[in-house]
Amino acid sequence: MSDPAVVLDDLREESEALDVLVGEVSAERWSAPTPAVGWTVAHQIAHLAWTDRAALLAVTDSDGFAAEVAKALAAPERFVDDGAEEAAKLPPTELLAHWREGRELLQEALRAVPAGGRFPWYGPPMSAPAMATARLMETWAHGQDVADALGVVRTPTDRLRHVAWIGHRARGYAYLVRGLPVPVEPVRVELVSPRGESWVFGPEDAAQTVTGPALDFCLLVTQRVHRDDTSLVAVGADAEQWLGIAQAFAGPAGPGRPAEGARPADESRRAQEAPAQGAP
Known part of the structure; x- marks a missing residue:
């Protein structure tokens, strides 16, 4: 695993790249469907914001996070979708601000975790570098869903x-x-x-x-x-x-x-390594 500061810096850059992508589109495009069935662009960003807040709670308030885990266990098939659904109802400007605030608070919290420190999560306990890597992976993956929905081809990076x-x-x-x-x-x-x-x-x-x-x-x-x-x-x-x-x-x-070959023609995979295009 990379140095914690490097992973956290890369996580910030990955988040900012997605922020630029969604920040340039009209409010109407936030309701565009993504490849994830039932999820719009707003749901994708709402899910990232929800998970960032859950991670922040895990790092800063173990008792509070334990209460959230109990809620998840009570509705294991719905708790992730419910978290995205609630925030996706916000106006795009409010949702964007909510996501920005949460991810920055998480950055600060993860940077403050002592070396070797661990905190609870939905699975095994996590270290700060492991959480940052997982958040980067998810941000990139959900960013791909957003890019596909908006018809944008992203330039891959060393992240x-x-x-x-x-x-x-x-x-x-x-x-x-x-x-x-x-x-x-x-x-x-x-x-x-x-x-x-x-x-x-x-x-x-x-x-x-x-x-x-x-x-x-x-x-x-x-x-x-x-x-x-x-x-x-x-x-x-x-x-x-x-x-x-x-x-x-x-x-x-x-x-x-x-x-x-099993998808409709308009859902075919785009050439991923083409130069990035601006959002419509």
């Missing part, structure tokens, strides 16, 4: 390294959440970064490998693209199986995205 790292680290979780046995044999992941550099995760002597563009890997582990619509190459049965169920985010097993 994807954090997403790739957590995607590789969460390999075992993808099996556990589906009730499948976790393979013993390791998989080495060799990716080409947006700048053409090599990013490698996993032991050098691993017999099974996954290779390809870092962008494709990150889209896949966040379930923003179907396996068949990537350029990733898997060597080994376990490696291939993993790519079919990869999941970097916590929670129940995600349904993933349909293959491009």
